[in-house]
Amino acid sequence: MKSDNCIFCKIANGEIPSSTVYEDNDFRAILDLSPAAKGHTLILPKAHFDDVTNLDETLGAKVVPLAARIGRAMKSGLGCAGFNLVQNNGVAAGQTVMHFHLHVIPRYEGGPEIVTWTPGETTAEDREETAKKIAAALI
Ligand code: AMP
Ligand code: ZN
Numbered sequence: 010m011k012s013d014n015c016i017f018c019k020i021a022n023g024e025i026p027s028s029t030v031y032e033d034n035d036f037r038a039i040l041d042l043s044p045a046a047k048g049h050t051l052i053l054p055k056a057h058f059d060d061v062t063n064l065d066e067t068l069g070a071k072v073v074p075l076a077a078r079i080g081r082a083m084k085s086g087l088g089c090a091g092f093n094l095v096q097n098n099g100v101a102a103g104q105t106v107m108h109f110h111l112h113v114i115p116r117y118e119g120g121p122e123i124v125t126w127t128p129g130e131t132t133a134e135d136r137e138e139t140a141k142k143i144a145a146a147l148i
Pocket of ligand 2: 012015016017019057
């Protein structure tokens with residue numbers, strides 16, 4: 010279902026123009042307006058899902074192969090050395106547009122540092138306890 014107030018619904022369904030890289034019945038892939046690197050692409054489902062927690066599973070199974078295809082095209086078409094897949098869920102995770110989207114971000118030799126974090130420390134006990142909490146909450 011499309012949501013009336015969602016800008017990515019409008020872009021994905023062609024009501025607002027975009028620099029479209031790819032389109033099929035389920036998805037439109039567009040260039041990001043404020044790219045982390047040249048060719049930064051967003052894959053948008055045409056139907057509205059707030060984030061990955063309610064993304065339709067059939068679409069979810071299609072989106073990673075599509076990202077791989079676009080990433081391969083970035084390597085051969087733009088000459089990037091690699092690419093990152095990034096997908097934010099919730100404001101706390103940096104999500105700013107509440108319509109599921111998968112970032113495909115080309116990485117060039119000597120390019121900008123992105124998607125980094127400071128490696129933390131854990132103990133075996135902490136990992137054991139944390140893994141149990143997540144496993145117990147899986148539904
Ligand atoms: P996120 O932080 O994961 O929600 O990412 C939202 C992304 O959408 C950002 O990288 C924005 O630059 C990008 N963005 C926002 N509005 C538009 C738009 N109208 N067209 C293309 N990209 C957009
Ligand atoms: Zn939407």
